[in-house]
Amino acid sequence: MRLGVVFVHGIGREHPGWANQTIARLSRSVHEQLRALQPSAQLPPPEELLIADSVSWDHLFRQRQQLLAQILQATSEPAAEPEGWLQRIQAWLLRKARQAQATLVTEFIGDIIGYLGAENRRAVQEEMTATLDRMAGRCAAHEGRAPLTIIAHSLGTVIASEYVWDLRKRRASSNADGFHPAWELANFFTLGSPLALFSLKFGGAEAFRDPIRLDAASGRWINILNPRDPVGMPLRTLNEEYAAVIHADLLVRGGKYLQCHLEYLQHAKVLRVIAEKLAVDWLALNAALPENRLRQLAAAYDATLRASV
Numbered sequence: 001m002r003l004g005v006v007f008v009h010g011i012g013r014e015h016p017g018w019a020n021q022t023i024a025r026l027s028r029s030v031h032e033q034l035r036a037l038q039p040s041a042q043l044p045p046p047e048e049l050l051i052a053d054s055v056s057w058d059h060l061f062r063q064r065q066q067l068l069a070q071i072l073q074a075t076s077e078p079a080a081e082p083e084g085w086l087q088r089i090q091a092w093l094l095r096k097a098r099q100a101q102a103t104l105v106t107e108f109i110g111d112i113i114g115y116l117g118a119e120n121r122r123a124v125q126e127e128m129t130a131t132l133d134r135m136a137g138r139c140a141a142h143e144g145r146a147p148l149t150i151i152a153h154s155l156g157t158v159i160a161s162e163y164v165w166d167l168r169k170r171r172a173s174s175n176a177d178g179f180h181p182a183w184e185l186a187n188f189f190t191l192g193s194p195l196a197l198f199s200l201k202f203g204g205a206e207a208f209r210d211p212i213r214l215d216a217a218s219g220r221w222i223n224i225l226n227p228r229d230p231v232g233m234p235l236r237t238l239n240e241e242y243a244a245v246i247h248a249d250l251l252v253r254g255g256k257y258l259q260c261h262l263e264y265l266q267h268a269k270v271l272r273v274i275a276e277k278l279a280v281d282w283l284a285l286n287a288a289l290p291e292n293r294l295r296q297l298a299a300a301y302d303a304t305l306r307a308s309v
Contacts (some may be wrong), residue, residue, distance in 0.1 A: 002050055003051070003278055005051070005052040005053075007052075007053075008055045008128070008151070008157075008160045009055070009058070009157035011112065011115050014056055015058075019090045024046075027046040027047055027050055028046045029272065030278045031043065031046040031049060057124045057128075094244060116154065116201075132148075136180075136182035146184070147187075147285060148185060149281075151191070154192050154193070154264070155193065158195055163179070164212045164230060166233060184197065185216070186222070188212070188219075188222075190223045191224050191225075191232070192225060192226070193232055194233060195235060199238065204234055212251055214245070221245055222273065222277075223248070224251075224270055226254075226262045229254065232261065234249040238280070247307075248306070250305060252275065253265070273305070273308075287300055
């Protein structure tokens, strides 16, 4: 049986299939971990270990953002073309700077403001559900809900957290379990997450005391951040409730200030931490090792995380 893995992107331009290369790299890494744990075992090829897909929600906002960018650029144009060559060069440089500024504001800040609207939030959540439904159609027969790992970046961590919280509440109102009929939340990896900042939307850290919880007892919520990334924030220190559900605020290092915010999925340590957990989960799902050996592997994984914090 295969594990479910879904990627959720953050702000900026993305397209359907944006995570395909990362999915291939992760599948190979999980296969390598399994081969190290079971050198003589008959393993499926890497592409058959996971049911993996990515959520693309950027297109929901793109047309309105592009229109707004055009309006902002047009209103910043000078009334008349300067006469001197030096003045024309300065005007051209200023025009390019304002175009870049308009794009930055509408595409990046616009994603955050756009998502906060109730209608847009529902539209993004419908994209999440469509992706998970599509993935469920690729599942073999499985007793109960299958384990799902969510890997989310930046604003995507907020989207994924609120999706699970909202859908659980909605399904509970009709006496249904979980956030999706086919999937249970096994692991949650948040990369460069501004979720702590979004607590201000609900009254700040003291009021933000109802985090999502994993369905699987063996599951892990690992929050990964880079000290050079001003967007990625620790979550365990937010309050007692978040400390209870998040296994680790895991530091990764390297990269340039701010630019590293865009590089989590290219970081070797991030890929390894996720792959190691998925390898243990795959062995457990397929009953490939005795329970006591699986417990040892889980304890060794946790010890590795503690040593990295």
